[in-house]
Amino acid sequence: MTIFAFVLVAFMLLVYVLLDGYDLGVAAAMPLVARTERERAATMSAIGPFWNGNEVWLIAAAAVLFALFPKAYASAFSGFYLPFILVLWLLMARGIAMEVRGHFPSSIWHEFWDTAFWLGSALLIVIFGIALGNLLRGLPLDPDGYFMGTFAYLLNPYAILVGLFAVEVLVEHGLLFLVLRVDGALAGRARRFSLWLSHASVVGYIAVTAATFAVRGLAMARWPLAAVAIASLASLVALRICILRKRDGAAFLASCAFIATLLTEAAATLFPYLLPAPLGQGGISVYDVQPNPVALVTAIVSTVVGLCVLGVYAPFAMRRMLGKVRVEE
Amino acid sequence: MDAVLADRLQFAFTVMFHYLFPIGTMGLAPFIAWYTLRAARGDGQAANAARFWTKIFAINFAVGVVTGIPLEFQFGTNWAAFSSKAGAVVGQPLAMEGVYAFFLESVFLGVLLYGGHAVSTRLRGIAAVVVCAGAWLSGLFIVCTDAWMQHPVGYALAADGRVELRSIAAVLLSTFAWWQYAHVLVGALVSGGFIVAGVGAYYLLAQRDEVLGQRFVRDGTIVALAFSLLAVFPTGDRNGADITRWQPVKLAAMEGLFRSQPGAPLAIIGMPDVNARTLIDPIYVPRLLSYLAYGNWGANVRGVSAYPAAIVPPIELTYYAYHVMVGLGTIFVGVAVLAAVLLALGRLYLARGALWALMLAMPFPYIANEAGWVVTEVGRQPWIVYGVMRTSDAGSSTVAAGETLFTLIGFAGMYFVLGVLVLYLVLREIVTGPRAET
Numbered sequence: 001m002t003i004f005a006f007v008l009v010a011f012m013l014l015v016y017v018l019l020d021g022y023d024l025g026v027a028a029a030m031p032l033v034a035r036t037e038r039e040r041a042a043t044m045s046a047i048g049p050f051w052n053g054n055e056v057w058l059i060a061a062a063a064v065l066f067a068l069f070p071k072a073y074a075s076a077f078s079g080f081y082l083p084f085i086l087v088l089w090l091l092m093a094r095g096i097a098m099e100v101r102g103h104f105p106s107s108i109w110h111e112f113w114d115t116a117f118w119l120g121s122a123l124l125i126v127i128f129g130i131a132l133g134n135l136l137r138g139l140p141l142d143p144d145g146y147f148m149g150t151f152a153y154l155l156n157p158y159a160i161l162v163g164l165f166a167v168e169v170l171v172e173h174g175l176l177f178l179v180l181r182v183d184g185a186l187a188g189r190a191r192r193f194s195l196w197l198s199h200a201s202v203v204g205y206i207a208v209t210a211a212t213f214a215v216r217g218l219a220m221a222r223w224p225l226a227a228v229a230i231a232s233l234a235s236l237v238a239l240r241i242c243i244l245r246k247r248d249g250a251a252f253l254a255s256c257a258f259i260a261t262l263l264t265e266a267a268a269t270l271f272p273y274l275l276p277a278p279l280g281q282g283g284i285s286v287y288d289v290q291p292n293p294v295a296l297v298t299a300i301v302s303t304v305v306g307l308c309v310l311g312v313y314a315p316f317a318m319r320r321m322l323g324k325v326r327v328e329e
Numbered sequence: 330m331d332a333v334l335a336d337r338l339q340f341a342f343t344v345m346f347h348y349l350f351p352i353g354t355m356g357l358a359p360f361i362a363w364y365t366l367r368a369a370r371g372d373g374q375a376a377n378a379a380r381f382w383t384k385i386f387a388i389n390f391a392v393g394v395v396t397g398i399p400l401e402f403q404f405g406t407n408w409a410a411f412s413s414k415a416g417a418v419v420g421q422p423l424a425m426e427g428v429y430a431f432f433l434e435s436v437f438l439g440v441l442l443y444g445g446h447a448v449s450t451r452l453r454g455i456a457a458v459v460v461c462a463g464a465w466l467s468g469l470f471i472v473c474t475d476a477w478m479q480h481p482v483g484y485a486l487a488a489d490g491r492v493e494l495r496s497i498a499a500v501l502l503s504t505f506a507w508w509q510y511a512h513v514l515v516g517a518l519v520s521g522g523f524i525v526a527g528v529g530a531y532y533l534l535a536q537r538d539e540v541l542g543q544r545f546v547r548d549g550t551i552v553a554l555a556f557s558l559l560a561v562f563p564t565g566d567r568n569g570a571d572i573t574r575w576q577p578v579k580l581a582a583m584e585g586l587f588r589s590q591p592g593a594p595l596a597i598i599g600m601p602d603v604n605a606r607t608l609i610d611p612i613y614v615p616r617l618l619s620y621l622a623y624g625n626w627g628a629n630v631r632g633v634s635a636y637p638a639a640i641v642p643p644i645e646l647t648y649y650a651y652h653v654m655v656g657l658g659t660i661f662v663g664v665a666v667l668a669a670v671l672l673a674l675g676r677l678y679l680a681r682g683a684l685w686a687l688m689l690a691m692p693f694p695y696i697a698n699e700a701g702w703v704v705t706e707v708g709r710q711p712w713i714v715y716g717v718m719r720t721s722d723a724g725s726s727t728v729a730a731g732e733t734l735f736t737l738i739g740f741a742g743m744y745f746v747l748g749v750l751v752l753y754l755v756l757r758e759i760v761t762g763p764r765a766e767t
């Protein structure tokens with residue numbers, strides 16, 4: 001049951017990264033690909049119908065984490081107080097930007113909210129990446145699982161590397177989504193950039209993997225994960241082929257597969273710890289923080305049933321929102 | 330400053346700001362569902378009305394989302410001891426809210442807003458009804474969470490002081506929770522009614538959009554009347570009865586009753602003097618409190634003094650908030666009855682005085698709702714989970730008061746900007762008015 005609970009939380013976070021990942025990525029890619037006012041507006045409209053629902057995955061995943069591992073929720077969120085509040089403010093800034101940008105026909109107004117939109121999104125990705133990097137590297141914890149280090153501790157070179165890799169991967173992911181949603185020169189540019197970035201993905205993947213071995217030590221490597229690593233590389237190859245053949249939908253799916261393998265590796269590396277101490281010195285494991293069995297089973301059952309119901313209606317409803325945003329008259 | 334005081338201030342500020350938006354969504358959703366369903370039957374005016382209110386709903390919804398996320402995070406950031414000890418129960422309805430209600434609402438709102446011509450009018454109608462169900466369902470789950478903190482059920486205490494879940498059914502089906510929810514929903518619908526009627530009154534007074542203006546005034550008045558009455562009876566009355574039974578010291582604070590007495594009077598107005606333990610310049614209705622609380626004119630009602638000081642909530646705030654809510658509730662009944670009588674006589678659309686009253690009434694249901702929550706939450710003190718866990722033991726050991734004050738100031742700044750923007754956007758929609766599809 002506990003293992004299943006871990007898998008459930010990891011699954012919901014994965015879906016969150018796949019979904020909100022593309023809208024954060026589209027936003028972070030805006031200064032890269034959108035040249036004109038029309039294109040910037042179209043870039044924002046491309047994710048308009050989706051970002052809100054995608055963000056619900058964050059809310060739901062956090063709430064499910066709360067129900068399944070309350071103590072971990074408490075120590076992680078209070079231990080990293082300022083970073084979490086920063087995430088909130090950035091989420092707010094970009095949400096407001098999307099809500100209000102279109103309501104006022106002024107280029108200064110647009111410029112201000114465009115910047116809040118892409119900068120806020122890019123920073124969010126960096127922070128999420130740094131957080132993941134620090135989890136993989138391990139954290140100094142007191143016996144109750146509260147973080148004992150400082151803000152500066154979190155900004156170590158390994159975590160920053162993971163943060164930058166996260167930006168690269170999600171911008172790529174966002175560009176591939178943008179190709180599906182817009183037409184004209186904007187779509188062409190997005191496709192071109194995504195092809196270039198796919199090189200960076202290969203380099204970044206190798207660099208991050210090597211760095212992970214370096215900070216965690218080879219002794220802690222889990223060799224069966226080599227199979228997942230092969231799947232990562234295979235999905236990158238597939239991604240390039242699909243972009244070259246202009247199979248845009250398939251390219252986006254390949255990017256999803258790539259991210260899924262990355263996060264599977266990360267989750268499998270962490271298990272059974274939710275907050276690991278550095279270098280195999282234990283940490284807060286799922287077994288330390290689960291609630292009583294009735295609560296665990298209740299939360300698992302209600303969440304699984306709820307997600308199944310969602311699986312029925314969401315595709316039905318989403319089908320009606322696809323289609324392209326027209327950029328050119 | 331005490332760290333928990335800073336946590337309380339931050340939570341109070343952010344939740345009170347957040348709640349402004351669910352009031353709008355829960356209160357307007359049924360109007361949107363109704364107009365969308367009429368539109369599906371070929372009523373063109375209703376289609377314009379539905380589109381107009383959906384735009385305002387969408388603004389409320391988006392702000393509800395961005396201000397809701399900080400609340401959920403705060404349970405972890407600022408209330409770590411509470412979350413880790415009570416999370417086995419409190420986490421359940423919160424997780425369900427996310428998985429069942431928020432997804433439903435956001436997916437189908439997407440269909441309404443972005444479906445465009447790919448969506449038949451019939452499907453739009455269904456989507457509007459589902460959005461309404463989603464908004465009401467999120468209210469239900471969150472109120473179940475709060476109701477459990479007010480009146481914990483379905484749990485057991487472990488040896489280490491942690492709360493364990495025994496039965497989720499007991500938590501979700503507690504009658505305390507459902508009466509609280511009924512009152513919350515009614516409060517939102519009172520607001521919805523007065524908003525729709527108020528916007529309609531503005532159009533009539535400004536002599537524009539008169540066809541829809543009349544319709545808004547009529548529909549809003551009917552809803553405002555029905556739910557103003559329901560706010561008093563049975564839902565307000567039942568909430569009062571639950572408080573009398575489960576949290577009698579809160580009742581004493583709400584009513585400003587210091588000394589226990591048989592045949593206790595109801596204070597209509599008066600200012601509590603906590604040191605002298607009396608009300609200043611009160612106006613009493615003799616014996617009414619005994620009757621309202623126990624259904625018996627002579628019953629003994631225990632006053633604040635009958636309880637140990639350590640479990641008495643802040644009296645002034647609880648007292649004033651309660652009197653503001655009830656006073657406004659009475660005024661709402663008055664305004665709604667007046668408007669309904671004029672409506673029945675066919676004179677409302679020309680009665681400028683009544684239209685002005687409806688228009689100016691718009692902000693007050695918000696105040697009544699917020700005041701009601703202040704009664705509930707401040708009156709719960711010093712407990713965070715009534716009788717089980719004290720607020721002073723619930724904070725985060727690693728977060729200092731200074732850190733929370735810093736973020737509170739940040740939230741204040743962001744919410745000020747957000748508030749100005751929302752007000753501007755909503756007023757602009759109202760001034761633009763309901764328009765046919767272009």
Ligand code: HDD
Nearest residue numbers: 509513516519560561565568569655658697698701702705
């Ligand atoms: C338009 C809004 C509105 C109006 C007109 C009223 N209320 Fe109310 N009231 C609320 C909106 C509200 C609320 C915001 O929805 C609260 C806060 C928490 C809750 O459960 O409902 C609330 C709480 C609340 C509580 C506290 C419940 C608790 O502590 O758990 C009581 C005893 C009452 N109400 C009673 C009344 C009475 C007797 C009213 C008669 C006039 C009344 N309310 C009008």
Ligand code: HEM
Nearest residue numbers: 337340341344345348471474475702703706707712713720
């Ligand atoms: C939206 C309506 C709500 C409003 C306006 C509101 C208002 C408040 C206020 C004013 C306080 C501060 C009380 C004090 O410290 O004296 C407070 C505290 C708190 N409320 Fe609420 N509340 C609302 C709903 C909820 C709900 C639904 C929950 C539970 C899910 C909740 C949980 C809490 C918690 C955990 C605290 C902090 C601990 C405490 O001070 O007791 N509130 N709220």
Ligand code: HEM
Nearest residue numbers: 350351354389390393394397398400401431464467468471
């Ligand atoms: C401690 C208190 C609260 C927490 C933790 C909380 C949490 C949240 C969150 C995370 C969202 C965003 C969901 C989305 O993406 O759709 C949200 C929105 C919402 N909340 Fe709250 N909320 C609180 C108080 C309340 C109360 C008291 C109510 C109503 C009774 C309420 C009703 C809603 C509704 C209806 C929405 C949907 C969005 C909207 O309609 O504005 N919330 N809330």
